[in-house]
Each structure stands twice: as structure tokens, then as C-alpha cells.
Amino acid sequence: MFNLRRYFLLDPSVTYLNHGSFGATPRPVLRAYQDWQRQLERQPVEFLGRRFRDLMSAARAALGDYLGTAADNLVYTTNVTESLNIVARSLDLGPGDEVLSTDHEYGALDRTWRFLSKERRFKYINQPISFTTETTENAEKNKKQRTKISVDSANSVVNSFSIQHFVDELWKGVTPRTRVIFLSHITSPTALLFPVEAVIRRARRAGIITVIDGAHAPGQIPLRLDDLDADFYGGNLHKWLCAPKGAGFLYARPEAQHLLKPLVVSWGYEAEIPGPSQFVDHHEWTGTRDIAAFLSVPAAIEFQQEHDWENVRRACRALAHEAQEQICALTQRPPISGFENGGTTGGSGLQMVAAPLPDSVDLAALKARLYDEYRIEVPLIAWNGRKLIRVSVQGYNTRQDVGKLVQALEELQSAA
Numbered sequence: 001m002f003n004l005r006r007y008f009l010l011d012p013s014v015t016y017l018n019h020g021s022f023g024a025t026p027r028p029v030l031r032a033y034q035d036w037q038r039q040l041e042r043q044p045v046e047f048l049g050r051r052f053r054d055l056m057s058a059a060r061a062a063l064g065d066y067l068g069t070a071a072d073n074l075v076y077t078t079n080v081t082e083s084l085n086i087v088a089r090s091l092d093l094g095p096g097d098e099v100l101s102t103d104h105e106y107g108a109l110d111r112t113w114r115f116l117s118k119e120r121r122f123k124y125i126n127q128p129i130s131f132t133t134e135t136t137e138n139a140e141k142n143k144k145q146r147t148k149i150s151v152d153s154a155n156s157v158v159n160s161f162s163i164q165h166f167v168d169e170l171w172k173g174v175t176p177r178t179r180v181i182f183l184s185h186i187t188s189p190t191a192l193l194f195p196v197e198a199v200i201r202r203a204r205r206a207g208i209i210t211v212i213d214g215a216h217a218p219g220q221i222p223l224r225l226d227d228l229d230a231d232f233y234g235g236n237l238h239k240w241l242c243a244p245k246g247a248g249f250l251y252a253r254p255e256a257q258h259l260l261k262p263l264v265v266s267w268g269y270e271a272e273i274p275g276p277s278q279f280v281d282h283h284e285w286t287g288t289r290d291i292a293a294f295l296s297v298p299a300a301i302e303f304q305q306e307h308d309w310e311n312v313r314r315a316c317r318a319l320a321h322e323a324q325e326q327i328c329a330l331t332q333r334p335p336i337s338g339f340e341n342g343g344t345t346g347g348s349g350l351q352m353v354a355a356p357l358p359d360s361v362d363l364a365a366l367k368a369r370l371y372d373e374y375r376i377e378v379p380l381i382a383w384n385g386r387k388l389i390r391v392s393v394q395g396y397n398t399r400q401d402v403g404k405l406v407q408a409l410e411e412l413q414s415a416a
């Protein structure tokens with residue numbers, strides 16, 4: 001693959017196949033981060049007092065260019081959990097209202113919505129979305145279909161047949177009381193790309209607000225926020241963009257910005273010197289904090305551009321797909337491949353893939369053995385009564401890393 005391992009501080013004794021959880025930051029980006037912290041400490045009043053607004057506005061402009069939107073439609077947050085808490089807590093939901101989601105969502109955000117649904121007495125619904133695990137007979141046919149999967153727009157790597165299937169399954173949960181649809185762009189437990197674009201379009205026509213959890217999207221798939229046109233989109237930059245921890249963002253489309261209330265009310269509310277955007281004023285200054293992670297996002301964007309990340313991503317996707325196929329061959333379980341007929345990308349389109357493990361596996365024991373005996377960091381996930389392994393492949397990984405995992409699984413399987 002690429003000789004990129006040297007850029008990362010990752011412990012060489014660990015086979016790290018879990019970029020999806022917290023990302024990892026390359027040395028030049030970490031240096032930029034620490035340089036910002038040093039600048040702050042040299043003259044805190046100059047930095048946080050006089051320069052804050054210009055520094056943040058430049059960092060938002062760079063992110064806006066990268067994500068296809070204007071700087072003033074974005075604010076930096078510490079992480080996507082914060083971004084989506086701002087949205088969920090702002091919306092005027094109450095008894096009789098419904099928030100529709102899926103059964104593939106990230107636990108922390110499910111909890112956010114459940115907490116609010118109890119407090120404000122609306123309904124939070126996790127609509128089941130099935131994914132197919134291919135039968136052996138279908139596998140060959142589906143493999144052919146998967147090769148047809150193409151990047152049909154900057155935002156999705158899907159085929160239209162599976163989009164319809166997804167939207168139909170989701171829409172079974174829509175009622176006249178549905179006020180909000182909340183969806184992951186790429187799911188955490190099942191590593192699937194959801195066709196959010198089609199959902200957003202249909203929801204807009206139905207007058208339903210869309211809130212997208214883009215924790216895994218920026219840096220992993222092409223993302224143009226204005227084209228996508230969600231009402232609200234939260235993302236992490238410390239995952240696949242490899243920015244330092246503590247760099248997330250919240251996008252709100254201009255027509256929806258007025259719906260948001262600051263989670264932390266500070267000087268930007270009733271601002272003495274208002275900036276060009278009230279949305280930015282309300283959310284950007286939340287009190288004294290370290291803004292170095294935000295300011296290093298342009299360095300993270302540059303790092304990937306300088307290292308031809310399009311190619312890195314392509315190679316990572318191919319290796320992730322190989323990992324999925326090898327694990328499935330070993331466990332004799334069909335791959336998780338999105339929707340009907342191997343539809344949205346399992347395997348071929350993402351740097352993160354999930355594969356089913358046998359029901360008899362003790363996840364905690366297997367995880368401990370993988371780490372303690374083989375020094376392999378990889379998440380094992382219990383999801384909806386199924387057992388899954390999720391493999392992430394980033395530029396620092398090699399075919400040997402995947403080989404080690406497959407060999408360890410093989411040894412542990414034959415010892416069981």
C-alpha cells in the first residue's frame with residue numbers, strides 16, 4: 001500500500017484496525033495543533049481576545065471549501081455528539097410529535113433522542129432497516145452487480161435500486177406526526193453507507209426536518225453539504241480527516257439556522273459587535289477553551305491533499321473489501337452488503353466494513369484474546385442480536401495487518 005505509517009504515532013506493537021472509533025492524527029497535523037497551542041500561550045489575550053474571530057473565520061472558510069458550503073453555514077464543535085445535541089435540544093418537539101430514525105444508529109445519539117423524548121414527551125422511533133447477507137447462490141450474481149456500483153454523485157456511492165429499497169423501508173415509519181428524520185450517513189455498528197440524499201429530498205417535500213449524523217463521512221467519502229441540502233448535518237473531523245481530537249462541526253442550511261438555540265449561551269448572544277451570521281455568533285464562542293483542534297483542520301485537509309488521499313482511500317477501500325471477504329470465507333458467513341442484491345456499499349465503497357461472526361462467539365473473550373495475545377485492536381460489536389466484527393482501513397494499514405487479523409481469527413476459531 002502506501003508508506004504512510006511513519007507519519008502516525010501509533011504504537012508499532014499494535015495492529016491497529018480501528019481507525020473508525022477515534023481516528024489517528026499524522027505528525028505534521030499534530031505539529032500544527034501544538035504550534036497553535038504555543039501561540040495561544042504566548043499571548044492569551046491577543047490570541048483569544050483580538051485574533052479569535054479572524055482565526056476561526058479562516059478555519060471555517062477552509063472547512064467550507066472542503067465540504068462545499070459557505071463558511072457561515074458551519075460552526076466548529078468538539079465532536080458530532082455536541083453538534084447533534086445542539087440540534088436535538090433546539091427543535092421545538094413535544095407530545096404528539098415523532099422523530100424517525102433507524103436501528104443502525106450510534107448509541108450516544110440514540111440516548112440523546114431518548115432522553116429528550118422522555119423529557120418532552122415526543123416519540124423516538126428506530127425503524128428496522130434490513131441488510132441482506134448474501135446466500136452463496138446469490139453471491140456471484142451480486143458481486144457482478146456490486147461492480148456496477150458507481151459514484152453517482154459527490155455524496156453517494158450507491159445504486160438506485162437499493163436507494164428505493166432503503167427509502168421504502170424507512171418510509172414505513174413515517175406518519176403524519178413525523179417532524180424529524182435522524183439518520184447516520186455511515187453507520188457505526190454495521191458500517192453501511194445510507195443513501196441520505198434521497199431521504200433528504202423526499203423529507204423536504206413532506207415538510208420533515210432532516211438531521212444527519214456524519215461522524216464517519218468527512219475524509220472518507222466525497223461530501224458537498226450544499227448539494228446534499230440536509231437541514232442539519234453534524235460531522236467529526238478527527239476520524240477520517242485525521243484532524244486532532246476535539247474537531248467536529250455543525251452545518252445548518254441557511255433557511256434552518258434560525259431553528260437552532262445555543263447549547264451554551266455566551267457573549268455571542270446579543271453580541272455587542274455582531275458578525276455577519278447570527279448562527280455563528282450564537283454557537284462559536286462558548287466561553288474560554290482550547291481552539292487549537294479547530295485551527296488545525298486546514299492542516300489536516302492539506303495533509304490529505306499533499307498525500308494524494310484519493311488514491312489512498314481507493315487502496316484502503318479495496319483492502320477493507322478484501323478483509324471482509326476473507327473473514328466471511330473463514331466464518332462461512334455471508335457478508336453484510338447493504339440492501340437488496342448487495343446494494344449500498346458494504347465492502348467495496350468504504351474504508352470500514354462489518355462482517356458477521358458466528359452466534360456462538362463470546363465477544364468479550366474473543367476481543368480480549370485478540371488484544372492480549374495478538375495485539376490486534378479491532379472492535380467486536382453486538383448489534384440487534386447479531387455479532388459483528390468491524391474492520392477499518394486507513395493509509396497507515398497494510399495487507400499484512402489484515403493478514404494478521406485473519407490468521408488470528410483462524411487460529412482462535414480452530415482452537416475453539
Ligand SMILES: Cc1ncc(COP(=O)(O)O)c(C=O)c1O
Nearest residue numbers: 021079080081106184188213215
Ligand atoms: C455514527 C456515529 N455517530 C456519532 C459518533 C460519536 O462521535 P463523538 O464521540 O466524536 O461525538 C460516532 C463515534 O464513533 C459514530 O460512529
